[in-house]
Amino acid sequence: MNNQSYEQIINSIDTRKPAPENEPFRQYYFIERARRKLAEISGKAGRPLTFNVVTFGCQMNARDSEKLRGILEEIGYRKVETEDADLVLYNTCTVRENANTRVYGRLGKLHSYKKKNPHMMIGLCGCMMQEDHVVTKLKESYRFVNLIFGTHNIYKAAELISEALDHPDRMIIDIRQSSDRMVEQLPVDRKYPFKSGVNIMYGCNNFCSYCIVPYVRGREKSREPIEIIQEIEGLVADGVREVMLLGQNVNSYGKTLENPVSFARLLEQVVQIDGLDRVRFMTSHPKDLSDELIEVMAKYPKICRHLHLPLQSGSTKILKDMNRRYTKESYLALVDRIRAAIPDISLTTDIIVGYPGETEDDFLETLDVVEKVRYDSAFTFIYSRRSGTPAASMEDQIPEDVVKDRFDRLLALVQKTGREQTSRFTGQDKDVLVEQINEQDESLVTGRMDNNIVVHFPGDGSLIGQIVTVHLDECHGFYYMGHRIETV
Ligand code: SAH
Ligand code: SF4
Ligand code: F3S
Numbered sequence: 001m002n003n004q005s006y007e008q009i010i011n012s013i014d015t016r017k018p019a020p021e022n023e024p025f026r027q028y029y030f031i032e033r034a035r036r037k038l039a040e041i042s043g044k045a046g047r048p049l050t051f052n053v054v055t056f057g058c059q060m061n062a063r064d065s066e067k068l069r070g071i072l073e074e075i076g077y078r079k080v081e082t083e084d085a086d087l088v089l090y091n092t093c094t095v096r097e098n099a100n101t102r103v104y105g106r107l108g109k110l111h112s113y114k115k116k117n118p119h120m121m122i123g124l125c126g127c128m129m130q131e132d133h134v135v136t137k138l139k140e141s142y143r144f145v146n147l148i149f150g151t152h153n154i155y156k157a158a159e160l161i162s163e164a165l166d167h168p169d170r171m172i173i174d175i176r177q178s179s180d181r182m183v184e185q186l187p188v189d190r191k192y193p194f195k196s197g198v199n200i201m202y203g204c205n206n207f208c209s210y211c212i213v214p215y216v217r218g219r220e221k222s223r224e225p226i227e228i229i230q231e232i233e234g235l236v237a238d239g240v241r242e243v244m245l246l247g248q249n250v251n252s253y254g255k256t257l258e259n260p261v262s263f264a265r266l267l268e269q270v271v272q273i274d275g276l277d278r279v280r281f282m283t284s285h286p287k288d289l290s291d292e293l294i295e296v297m298a299k300y301p302k303i304c305r306h307l308h309l310p311l312q313s314g315s316t317k318i319l320k321d322m323n324r325r326y327t328k329e330s331y332l333a334l335v336d337r338i339r340a341a342i343p344d345i346s347l348t349t350d351i352i353v354g355y356p357g358e359t360e361d362d363f364l365e366t367l368d369v370v371e372k373v374r375y376d377s378a379f380t381f382i383y384s385r386r387s388g389t390p391a392a393s394m395e396d397q398i399p400e401d402v403v404k405d406r407f408d409r410l411l412a413l414v415q416k417t418g419r420e421q422t423s424r425f426t427g428q429d430k431d432v433l434v435e436q437i438n439e440q441d442e443s444l445v446t447g448r449m450d451n452n453i454v455v456h457f458p459g460d461g462s463l464i465g466q467i468v469t470v471h472l473d474e475c476h477g478f479y480y481m482g483h484r485i486e487t488v
Contacts, residue, residue: 057093251288354403
């Protein structure tokens, strides 16, 4: 369904009747109710009311923000880019401590805006809100926050915002411990008209010992293939050419469905969709990456030549402690199988340094894997202690100066190998999906190849959303400069 169809359903709702119990109709009802209340407030204020949703986390968090924006626009709020707005919603992340601290830091600034704007409301949602100590702290020291909800009831945003609009003097808190259902079919405001994320599953069952995600996102749940296909067909009808299938571990997709389906089979169905040019996915856990998936990727050119394959550590001992369930050797063997089947594939990764008990030798194993695999790029993280995870209570936490030194050495290596690896396409012609006008130079446009590498080349805004062939003239580290070649 596109946003016009929601508009028709919502316009026909009678808010004098009680709210329906079944979803998503209950939320359509509250969109209409909030819309009336907002119109009343806006009438008194003599101006339209504005909103800003800020994303702090990963692609899944970003996709949730698109859903929240869709609902807020449907309610009648106008989207603005500043946090000096009438409703500011922070969609939080807590995967590392710094994501968490940033939120508290920025709340002070929001409070100063709120003191000057009698209509302003502040909402907090997302992963950080699933932690008890966070909500306790907010209740004690951040009373100016109007609304707090978590990851399991994000679909209820319209209902909660309606309640907050009715009671601007209260702090409304709704946190659930698990998801009772997956509610889709709600309005979405996509960042790009031509590409979109699509959730294929929620939650995570892996419990890597350092990671808080399973605690704040709950157990793994897959959506039915038919629902995913219908959603993508709807997106394609609405102008989308590229989708990114999203899940914490897409390789275990479908295992818990009543009629189990493998991720590879789902991909095969997705590539059949007419009008869809590119399919990406994220994230692949190495332990579950099947030969069937490698085969399917090799077979269908619509599947992007890119795999994000988080390594975390190159030491088999640390991997065992992390509960990753693969070894250095099995990871390297997997990379060999992938490269044998898809030689031009780009591999990217995530690496953690300073996991409790990591010795210099363990760290050297990580450097060794980076040398051997030659990633196109890598996200490198300093281990962050997350309360409630098994690793947080382990002895042998690594001193800060040692971690910092290892981090710098790792970063230097991934940058060096990344540059060398990325430049291997110089002189080739590649298809590029144009995303935007270049931010520094208006005579250029910026797009991505299917392996996710960025390319800048001369062009204008009319190319945005198109796939064009570009000659790659020069590699500058992690991106290319090129020029368009006409194809007939
Ligand atoms: N589901 C994905 C990862 C999601 S979190 C996967 O399994 O690969 C994204 C990345 O954050 C992880 O890959 C890991 O490298 C990093 N990360 C997670 N918890 C962390 C922690 N406690 N400290 C530092 N980095 C962490
Ligand atoms: Fe975290 Fe591991 Fe789940 Fe990824 S697979 S979200 S790292 S627990
Ligand atoms: Fe952060 Fe939650 Fe994603 S903790 S990384 S926003 S799943």
